[in-house]
Amino acid sequence: MLKNQDFKEFLKSSTSLLAPLISIADPSVSEMMTYLSPDFLIVDMEHSVIDIPVLQQILMASRQMPVIARIRGLEKNEIKKVLDTGVSGIIIPGIETVEEVRQAVSFSKIPPAGVRGVGPGRASKYGYRYKDYAKEANKSLVMVQIETRSAFDSIEKIASTPGLDGCFIGPVDLSASLQIDFSWESEEFLHSIDRILASVIKNDLISGIYSPLSNINLSPILERKFNFIMFGTDREAIQLRYLESMEFVRRMSKSRR
Numbered sequence: 656m657l658k659n660q661d662f663k664e665f666l667k668s669s670t671s672l673l674a675p676l677i678s679i680a681d682p683s684v685s686e687m688m689t690y691l692s693p694d695f696l697i698v699d700m701e702h703s704v705i706d707i708p709v710l711q712q713i714l715m716a717s718r719q720m721p722v723i724a725r726i727r728g729l730e731k732n733e734i735k736k737v738l739d740t741g742v743s744g745i746i747i748p749g750i751e752t753v754e755e756v757r758q759a760v761s762f763s764k765i766p767p768a769g770v771r772g773v774g775p776g777r778a779s780k781y782g783y784r785y786k787d788y789a790k791e792a793n794k795s796l797v798m799v800q801i802e803t804r805s806a807f808d809s810i811e812k813i814a815s816t817p818g819l820d821g822c823f824i825g826p827v828d829l830s831a832s833l834q835i836d837f838s839w840e841s842e843e844f845l846h847s848i849d850r851i852l853a854s855v856i857k858n859d860l861i862s863g864i865y866s867p868l869s870n871i872n873l874s875p876i877l878e879r880k881f882n883f884i885m886f887g888t889d890r891e892a893i894q895l896r897y898l899e900s901m902e903f904v905r906r907m908s909k910s911r912r
Contacts, residue, residue: 659794662695662721662743663820666796666861669694671876672883674723676865678703679889682716688889695721697885700737701728701748711740711777723796725823729755731770734762739776744796746823746863751805753812760818763797765789768818796820798861801851802828814854821861823885824851839875852879868895 657665666672672694677685680703685696698705698713705713714722721743726733728749737745747759761769773792775782799806799813802825806813814822826848830837835844848864855862861882866873868887876884 657721657743659743659791659796663794663796663861666821666882667859669882670880673886674863674883675892676725676885676888677713678705680705680709682709682712684889685713685722686716686718689718689720693720693886694883695723695743697723697725697746698742699888700724700726707733707736707740710737710742714740714742714777723798725800729759729762731758731762734759735771735774736776738763738771738792738795739774739778741776741778742795744798744820746798746800748800748802748825750799750801750813751803753809753816756799756813756816756819759799760797760816763795764793764818768793796861798823798863800825802832804832807833807847807851810851810854814858814860819860821863821882822851822855823863824848824865826865839870839872845875848879852881868892 674695674697675688675693676697676699678699688696696717698710700710710724723744723746724737724742725746725748726737729747734745745763750756762771763769765771765773773779773789779785779788797819798821799819800823801807801810807829827837830844833847835841835847838844852862863883863885864876864881865885866876868891
């Protein structure tokens, strides 16, 4: 697995990396995903039932593949425990203000850069390599999710927050918050995305965005050269494949009557 700093440099130097979103609380799903050779995995703790013990099992099942956790929200103990599992980084959703971004950075860094405590968890080899881990701990990826009107209005200040590594755009919730259509053919929507992306690029941050597997208009995303794309979910992949296959069989069945 890439070290945290190497992983951040890998993200920053790349475009359109593909990272499936893991939402099924079964480590074998993540293990299976690694055999499909995605660039890395993102575990969804925000909208799924995945908790910290399951996250740790997913990390073990993911072999040497980097894993980012999208956590539940801006919670000090949650951030500490998630980072203790050994994830390569975190995405913090629900951010509203610059002060919350500062807190997110502080909660993610050990002193003197922040207030995070480090326990004898998996990241430090259960305490056996604590001193080695302490040298690397502050290099874990810290991103915030831009999905609210308040965060959008403050994006220039948010993106310039010291210690922040990147911004991830949640386009569905963002469009709802801004009360505009979630459509890559909408000029208003594109203008909103471009404003966020401009601030991210100006501050040399990592950029990411979500796209469902069902999205057939990927050109606007690829043209904007996001560093990575959260590319659909495991649940969506199952649904789409089964629906497609069942519809195919039913059409064949009808044609034979």
